Amino acid sequence: MSKVVVLGAGSWGTALAIALADNGHEVRMWAHRKEHVDEINRTHRNDKYLDVDIPNNITAFHHMEEATKDAEAVIVVVPTKAIREVCGQLKNYITSSTQVIHATKGIEPGTLKRVSEMIAEEMPDFPYENIVVLSGPSHAEEVALRHPTTVSASALNLDSARQAQDLFNSENLRVYTSDDIVGIEVGGALKNIIALGAGISDGLGYGDNAKAALITRGLAEIARLGTTLGANPLSFLGLSGVGDLIVTCTSPHSRNWRAGNLLGKGMILDQVLEEMGMVVEGVRTVQAANQFAKEQNVEMPITQGLYQVLFEDKAPKDVVDELMTRSKRQEIDDISNLLKERYSDK
16 A cells, blocks of 8 residues: 555545545545635535545645655646646655646647646756556546546656556456557547547537537547657547547536537536636647647648637537538548658658
């Protein structure tokens, strides 16, 4: 059993802390607000985020130094926009032998860095190959209720991924390993974009046909960009590709789907974010992916259309009409060409 710290006390951080506590680990949760910490320790609840009881072997902390003392593993579960600030503090309290796992899904606008790259920049003395990403189709609400869930632990160093697998694996949470950290992070981040689109489609009153088309063509966009960045295209057929797309695009548990649904029903972005009251990672990821697509010359019409809805006040219905009237083409020709280019010299 290990001493484990979960940095971030939102819904996903709380669910992962519960999963670790169920495995018998000594679990500490760190939260930015002292009143949040006090509530968790006093009531063993985190009602703003999850309607579940928190096990007694979980203790919340406000000071990171105290929370991370003698920790063998640190799970980073804060929003993308807070990664740099949190890891800038974390580097002062861990060693190169500490296990570092992140479970945040996003890409940083401007720099276009994946989360593991952001962590590496803020913690330059920590070996990049040992940073693990935990990702997959995993609603926090269901993990906290011990419903069967599968995820992937990925790192360039497969031994690090296996250590994360041992830490989390249980009868309720099955963990697979991968060394394709690029594919796992890109799939986990970009699926939030497609979930926004699925919510918009539902909000507009379209049916299952439209959502199936959106998910399938969204997967093609994710694979195009991910393969261009060096990911293994087969990763997008796995948990962090197809799996995460299905769960995020079809469930009201998904905050990205809920945000898109409100947009489809006529709200503007500021109203949606105020109504949600929680971070909607897909909004920032749309910015980053749209920039990425332009710089890498990758065709991503769904992402571009969502960018126009979110940041250029374009009507969602107009974007759908434009997507449906694009020029004719073969279904998988673009991905085939990418693969031919990659492997032509090998």
